[in-house]
Amino acid sequence: MWKVRQKHEKLIKQETLLFEISRDYSNNYAVVYPNKYSIAMSNLGFNFLYKELNTRGDSNGERFFYDQDDDEVISLESNRYLNEFEVILFSLTYELDYINLLRLMIKSEIEIFGDRRTRLFPILIGGGAALTINPAPLLKVLDFIYLGNADGDLKRIIDTVNRKDYRDKEELYDRLKKITGLIPGEHIRKVSTFKISKYFPDAPVHSTVITPNSEMKDMFLIETARGCPYRCSFCSVGRIKGGFRRFSAESIIGIIKKHRDKFRRVGLVSSAVLENNEINLVLKFGIDNGITMNTSSLRLDLLNEENLN
Structure with missing residues (x-):
């Protein structure tokens, strides 16, 4: 006990x-x-x-x-x-x-x-x-x-x-x-049809607790988009999250700025991070401010000299 x-x-x-x-x-x-x-x-x-x-x-x-x-x-x-x-x-x-x-x-x-x-x-x-x-x-x-x-x-x-x-x-x-x-639940009422909520907020969801004991040790995680522009047969994201919708660089950077004294590492979360056409602004902000920037998923065909640097 x-x-x-x-x-x-x-x-x-x-x-x-x-x-x-x-x-x-x-x-x-x-x-x-x-x-x-x-x-x-x-x-x-x-x-x-x-x-x-x-x-x-x-x-x-x-x-x-x-x-x-x-x-x-x-x-x-x-x-x-x-x-x-x-x-x-x-x-x-x-x-x-x-x-x-x-x-x-x-x-x-x-x-x-x-x-x-x-x-x-x-x-x-x-x-x-x-x-x-x-x-x-x-x-x-x-x-x-x-x-x-x-x-x-x-x-x-x-x-x-x-x-x-x-x-x-x-x-x-x-x-x-x-x-x-x-x-x-079936014990309350049986329903034959249902819909999936594909809500998209004004600002991205992000970490609310920073801890060295998470899988992403001491990392601040934040969404860069929801959904996915691709509909790969092995993945559910493009079907259950709605169409691909991006958060603005301004909204992402604003949230990082608000909490930046609590962490030195940021994780950008999306099914296709580089599909956000403003993502380089976010990456540049992190680099300019000494923040280590990490990404959840990158497509090789979208890598270029700018985002690699």
């Missing part, structure tokens, strides 16, 4: 938050990434979710991860058990995360099948790339699944859940059903 708690204490001490926490413990959310801490903290969606819950002023979000070596499932922030939270938000990126999610539920003594959970709470909501590609394996488990880019609808979902003026999960779904991308 103490091994996990000591590990959590060490992880917390080594984190640098890029936002001011404004919590309220009247609405408690478990934010679960069913994989290792290092992978979770390299995921922009998970970073965004954690920040949004803890800057609203009316909610509290605490993180959970899956590590097969841990002997208990407790939150990083307060060491509370997963089954103590009224709302549990899952973010899944990889196929094995489906299995890890079930393992976490079993270990936490939370009934797996939705039709056997007769009480209103906990409310289980899932999202992320894996569920957007294939929600079917967890339709009998989760109460709600969000397909696509949730950043556009997250506030509305949390606002609705926090009101707690619904008698059961079916009534809650009636409040949420107009949200594009949100589908109910």
Whole structure:
């Protein structure tokens, strides 16, 4: 037991938050990434979710991860058990995360099948790339699944859940059903059609926590675009993220400037970084300011003397 708690204490001490926490413990959310801490903290969606819950002023979000070596499932922030939270938000990126999610539920003594959970709470909501590609394996488990880019609808979902003026999960779904991308679990209502949210924000999503314990050690990650201009048969990005849409160099540089005293390494995240026609301005800004610039994906046919230098 103490091994996990000591590990959590060490992880917390080594984190640098890029936002001011404004919590309220009247609405408690478990934010679960069913994989290792290092992978979770390299995921922009998970970073965004954690920040949004803890800057609203009316909610509290605490993180959970899956590590097969841990002997208990407790939150990083307060060491509370997963089954103590009224709302549990899952973010899944990889196929094995489906299995890890079930393992976490079993270990936490939370009934797996939705039709056997007769009480209103906990409310289980899932999202992320894996569920957007294939929600079917967890339709009998989760109460709600969000397909696509949730950043556009997250506030509305949390606002609705926090009101707690619904008698059961079916009534809650009636409040949420107009949200594009949100589908109910089969135990609540069976739906035959659904849409994927392809929301595109005004500003790019970026890291909200810097840590040496992530896969991208001490690196500030930031989007440069969403979607993909190519529709490769082996990749889902071009199909689930919408058409290729670029963020301006001004918006990217502005966010880097705001937080630049907290890091020396930046990771530019996109399916095709060099397809942003202003990316050289971002790269030049980084070089001129002594920031190491890294990219997630480069096409060889777009490399030239300017961006290589």
